Amino acid sequence: MSANRFAGPDGPPATRDKDAGSRVLLKRIREIMAEPMAPQQRLDRIVAQIAQSMVAEVCSVYALRADGVLELYATVGLNPKAVHQSQLRLGQGLVGTIAASSRPLNLAEAQKHPAFEYLPETGEELYNSFLGVPILRAGRTLGVLVVQNEAHRAYGDDEGEAMETVAMVIGEMIATGDLRSLSSAGVELDLAKPVTHHGQPLSEGIGLGHVVLHEPRVVVTAMFNDDTQAELERLAAALSSLRLTIDDMLSRGDVAFEGEHRDVLETYRMFAHDKGWVQRMEEAIRNGLTAEAGVEKVQSDMRARLSTVTDPYLRERMSDFDDLANRLLRQLISGEPSHGAKSLPEDAIIVARHMGAAELLDYPRDRLRGLVLEEGAPTSHVVIVARAMNIPVAGGAKGVVAMSDSGDAIIVDGLSGHVHLRPQPDVEAAYAEKVRFRARRQEEYRTLRDRPSVTADGHPVSLLMNAGLLVDLPQVDQSGAAGIGLFRTELQFMIAATFPRAEAQERLYRSVLDAAAGRPVTFRTLDIGGDKVLPYFRNAPDEENPALGWRAMRLALDRPGLLRTQVRALLKAASGRELRLMLPMVTELHEIDQARALIMREVKHLSRFGHGLPLTLRIGAMLEVPSLLFDLDGLMEKVDFVSIGSNDLFQFMYAADRGNSRVADRFETLSPTFLRALKSIADAAARHETPLTLCGEIAGRPLEALALAALGITTLSMSPAAIGPVKAAILKTDMAALRAAIADPLENGSTGADIRNIIREYAEAHAIAL
Ligand code: PEP
Ligand code: MG
Numbered sequence: 082m083s084a085n086r087f088a089g090p091d092g093p094p095a096t097r098d099k100d101a102g103s104r105v106l107l108k109r110i111r112e113i114m115a116e117p118m119a120p121q122q123r124l125d126r127i128v129a130q131i132a133q134s135m136v137a138e139v140c141s142v143y144a145l146r147a148d149g150v151l152e153l154y155a156t157v158g159l160n161p162k163a164v165h166q167s168q169l170r171l172g173q174g175l176v177g178t179i180a181a182s183s184r185p186l187n188l189a190e191a192q193k194h195p196a197f198e199y200l201p202e203t204g205e206e207l208y209n210s211f212l213g214v215p216i217l218r219a220g221r222t223l224g225v226l227v228v229q230n231e232a233h234r235a236y237g238d239d240e241g242e243a244m245e246t247v248a249m250v251i252g253e254m255i256a257t258g259d260l261r262s263l264s265s266a267g268v269e270l271d272l273a274k275p276v277t278h279h280g281q282p283l284s285e286g287i288g289l290g291h292v293v294l295h296e297p298r299v300v301v302t303a304m305f306n307d308d309t310q311a312e313l314e315r316l317a318a319a320l321s322s323l324r325l326t327i328d329d330m331l332s333r334g335d336v337a338f339e340g341e342h343r344d345v346l347e348t349y350r351m352f353a354h355d356k357g358w359v360q361r362m363e364e365a366i367r368n369g370l371t372a373e374a375g376v377e378k379v380q381s382d383m384r385a386r387l388s389t390v391t392d393p394y395l396r397e398r399m400s401d402f403d404d405l406a407n408r409l410l411r412q413l414i415s416g417e418p419s420h421g422a423k424s425l426p427e428d429a430i431i432v433a434r435h436m437g438a439a440e441l442l443d444y445p446r447d448r449l450r451g452l453v454l455e456e457g458a459p460t461s462h463v464v465i466v467a468r469a470m471n472i473p474v475a476g477g478a479k480g481v482v483a484m485s486d487s488g489d490a491i492i493v494d495g496l497s498g499h500v501h502l503r504p505q506p507d508v509e510a511a512y513a514e515k516v517r518f519r520a521r522r523q524e525e526y527r528t529l530r531d532r533p534s535v536t537a538d539g540h541p542v543s544l545l546m547n548a549g550l551l552v553d554l555p556q557v558d559q560s561g562a563a564g565i566g567l568f569r570t571e572l573q574f575m576i577a578a579t580f581p582r583a584e585a586q587e588r589l590y591r592s593v594l595d596a597a598a599g600r601p602v603t604f605r606t607l608d609i610g611g612d613k614v615l616p617y618f619r620n621a622p623d624e625e626n627p628a629l630g631w632r633a634m635r636l637a638l639d640r641p642g643l644l645r646t647q648v649r650a651l652l653k654a655a656s657g658r659e660l661r662l663m664l665p666m667v668t669e670l671h672e673i674d675q676a677r678a679l680i681m682r683e684v685k686h687l688s689r690f691g692h693g694l695p696l697t698l699r700i701g702a703m704l705e706v707p708s709l710l711f712d713l714d715g716l717m718e719k720v721d722f723v724s725i726g727s728n729d730l731f732q733f734m735y736a737a738d739r740g741n742s743r744v745a746d747r748f749e750t751l752s753p754t755f756l757r758a759l760k761s762i763a764d765a766a767a768r769h770e771t772p773l774t775l776c777g778e779i780a781g782r783p784l785e786a787l788a789l790a791a792l793g794i795t796t797l798s799m800s801p802a803a804i805g806p807v808k809a810a811i812l813k814t815d816m817a818a819l820r821a822a823i824a825d826p827l828e829n830g831s832t833g834a835d836i837r838n839i840i841r842e843y844a845e846a847h848a849i850a851l
Contacts, residue, residue: 103242604651648662664701
C-alpha cells in the first residue's frame, strides 16, 4: 500500500490562483501584526481583514477560558455588544463542537446541524453558511475562528486552509499572553484550575507527577517567511537530516533500537520519504509560512483528519506521521530530532492526544510515572508497550491536552481511569499515600524475589511470567519468574506496520531465549484474529463475531505460509536449546495433528539444509475452547503440555465478551461450575502426567491463584508485576487446609461468592494480602 494515501491532500492540490488569495490575506495579517496597537484593536482588525478577504459578512474569534468556556473575543458582523459577553461551553453549539473535537466545520446550512445553538445576543440567526476552524497551538485548542455568510455558500478547501493559517497566528497571540489584558478577573485564559477527567483505565497502577506535554514540546513562534526559497531549503535540509538520523539509528545495531523500536523506525523511514507529505509542507511555505509553521500546519490538518478516521490501521499510520512531524519540528527549531531527557522532570506524566509506540520508547523509562491519552484503546500500540513497561495509563481523557500545561501537577489512576489535573491538596495527599503503600509492598515483594515459591506445607507452585515484547525482557530477572509461561508472539506483529520479516522474528525469539538464560520459555504461535487485529492483514473478511471467527489455529492452518515462516524462525532461534511451542485456540484435536505435521516438515527442511536444530522440541496446546473439555484424555495424550487460557475459556463458557466490561465482570470466575471445569482439567493432566499451566489473567490475582493451586494447578503464568503478590500469598498458605476448606462448597451448590469468602477469610486469618 502506498504511504502517499495518508499524506496526500484530501482532494486535488489547490490551484495557483486560490493560493494567491490566501497569500494576500497572510500578507495583510502580517502587516497588522507588525503595527503597534492595543490587543483588542489588533484582534478587531484581524477579523475585519478576514471578513473582507473572504467576502464574509461575519468573522469572529472565540477564546477558551480556564473554566472551559469559550468567550467571544472579537467579531465583525455579529452584535458588537456580545463581545466578552457571549459564551459557550466546550462541546456546546457549533463553536463548542469545533473546540472539543479540534476539527473544522464547513456547513452551507449551519442551522440544520444538530449541534447548532442560537445565542440571541449575537443575532446570528441571519446567517446560513458557517466555516469554523480550531485555533490550535502546538496541539492545544485555544479557541475557534469563524466566518459566516447569509447566502448558502460552500466554502472552498483553500478558504479553510487560509483560516487555519490565520488561526495559528491568533493562537500565538493567545499563548504569548497578548490577550491577557482583555479577560475579566476570575475567567482568565490561563488554564490553572483543578480538573478531573474520567477516562478509561488502560494500564494498571497509579502515577503521581508533573505534566509533560508530548506534543507542544516544540513551539513555533516564527510564522511568516521573508524568503520562500530559503525556507524551502531549510525544510529540505531538515528532512534530509531527519532521514539520516533514522538511517543512522537503524544501522547502529544498538539494542535500544532493536525489536519493536526497529519496526517502528523502519515505518518512519518509509514515511520520511513520502512525496505527498513533503509536497504539502512545501505548498504551505510557498503560501508564506516559515518551514516550521508549514510543518505544523500540515500536522494540524493531519490531526483534524485523524479524528474522523476509525480504521485502526490508518489511525496508526497517521499517528506515525504525527510523530515524524514532531521530530521534524524539533530538527528545524533546535537542530536536534529527539527531545532532551534533561528537560524532563523526575516524575514525568506524559499527556498526549495520541502517541506512537516509538515515541514512548524515546522517553527515559526511569522518569516516567504515567501516560494520559485523549485517544488510545486497549489495543493501541502505545498502550501495549506501556503495559509491557508497567506504566499506568488512562485513555479517552477528552480535552486533557487543551486543559494542561507543562509542569502542572497531575495524577493518573490506571485502575479507575481518572486523571486529576492540578489536584486539590486532599486528593493529592490521598493518592500519595496510596503510592507509598504500593511502593512499600513492592519493596517487600523484591525481598521475596529469590525465595523459592513453595506453600507453607511444602508444595511447590511455579510462577512464570507472560511476555510478548523486547521491553518485557528485563522483567525476567527483576520479577524472579521461573521462566516465560506465555510469550504472545502476535504482539510483535500487532505493533508493526507490515508483517515482520522472518529475520526480525528470529532475532526477537533469540533475544527472548537469551534473556531467559536457560529458564523455560513457551512461545505461543500467532494468535491473531478476535481482539488481536493485524490491521495490515487485509485478507480477513469483516466478521460479525470476530471472537468466534477465523482466528488463531483456524487462520494458521488455512494460511500455512504464515505459520511455516514463524515456526522456521523459532526453530532457528532455538538451535541447540529447548523449544516449547504452544498452539492457540485449539478446538478439535485433529488441528494439533495438522500443526505438528507442518512443524515436523520445517524441522526436516532445516536439517536437510544443515541448520542447527533445537535440542528438544515440545508441542503443547492452549485449552481455551470448551469443546476440548469433553475429550481431555485425548488431549492430554496428544501433546507434551497444556496451558489453560482462562481468559478465553471463561469468555466462551459463560458466553461473556471478555472485552465488554458490562458482561465480562458480571460472572464470578470462582463460580463452582468454572472451578469444576478447571479441576477436571487438572485431574486429567495428573492422570496422564501431562504438564499443566494456566496463563490467563486470574493466575495473577492472589486470591484466584490460591484457588487454582488448591485445585491442583500448580504452574501459573502471569504479568511480571503479579509475581511478587502471588508469591507472598503462596508462601503463607497451607494448601492442604485451603483445599479441604473449598472441597465441599465446590460440589454442594455454593456460589462463587461463597468460595471467594472462604478464601478471603482464610487469607485474613493468616495475614495474607490479597
Ligand atoms: C487466555 O485466553 O487466557 C490467554 C492467556 O490468551 P490471550 O489472553 O492472549 O487470548
Ligand atoms: Mg486466549
